[in-house]
Amino acid sequence: MSQPILFVCLGNICRSPAAEGVFRQMRPGHPVDSAGTGGWHVGEPPHGPMQVAAEARGYDLSPLRARQFVVADFDRFDLILAMDDQNLAEIKRLQPVGNTSVLRRLTDYAPEAGRDHVPDPYYSGDFDGTLDLIVRAVRGLCQSLDEGLDQGPDQSLR
Numbered sequence: 357m358s359q360p361i362l363f364v365c366l367g368n369i370c371r372s373p374a375a376e377g378v379f380r381q382m383r384p385g386h387p388v389d390s391a392g393t394g395g396w397h398v399g400e401p402p403h404g405p406m407q408v409a410a411e412a413r414g415y416d417l418s419p420l421r422a423r424q425f426v427v428a429d430f431d432r433f434d435l436i437l438a439m440d441d442q443n444l445a446e447i448k449r450l451q452p453v454g455n456t457s458v459l460r461r462l463t464d465y466a467p468e469a470g471r472d473h474v475p476d477p478y479y480s481g482d483f484d485g486t487l488d489l490i491v492r493a494v495r496g497l498c499q500s501l502d503e504g505l506d507q508g509p510d511q512s513l514r
């Protein structure tokens with residue numbers, strides 16, 4: 357069974373579309389999407405430098421378009437992966453009582469990286485470092501999906 361996965365960041369033009377593009381390539385056909393908690397860039401393609409960095413590694417982000425996270429996403433996605441604690445707190449705030457979607461940090465899937473969030477390259481300019489971390493974590497995510505561990509303990513309350 358393929359549990360639909362949603363990657364969430366702030367603008368949906370850097371980190372979460374990169375995670376979506378990497379995941380799409382690693383798990384073709386698995387239901388996946390990305391969204392931003394903010395709406396400033398709705399309808400835009402991923403940020404140019406993010407696309408260039410991803411393209412250099414063979415990930416094509418060009419078909420993706422930004423959209424804002426909506427409460428209905430809790431009905432569509434079993435696993436919602438946030439890039440940082442700000443995104444996580446915002447989606448947790450919006451989660452309807454009784455909804456069973458699992459909310460986690462993407463970095464939970466790369467514990468060896470020793471990071472508790474994916475830093476925002478929109479501000480840092482480090483698009484390559486961002487991709488390094490995202491690729492590691494998405495690999496870990498795929499491994500946990502293979503092992504059936506994706507519905508593990510909800511880490512959002514740590």
Ligand code: 4NP
Binds near residue numbers: 366368371396
């Ligand atoms: P993202 O980066 O959350 O990784 O897409 C951002 C891009 C744009 C803005 C914030 C974060 N912004 O405020 O415009």
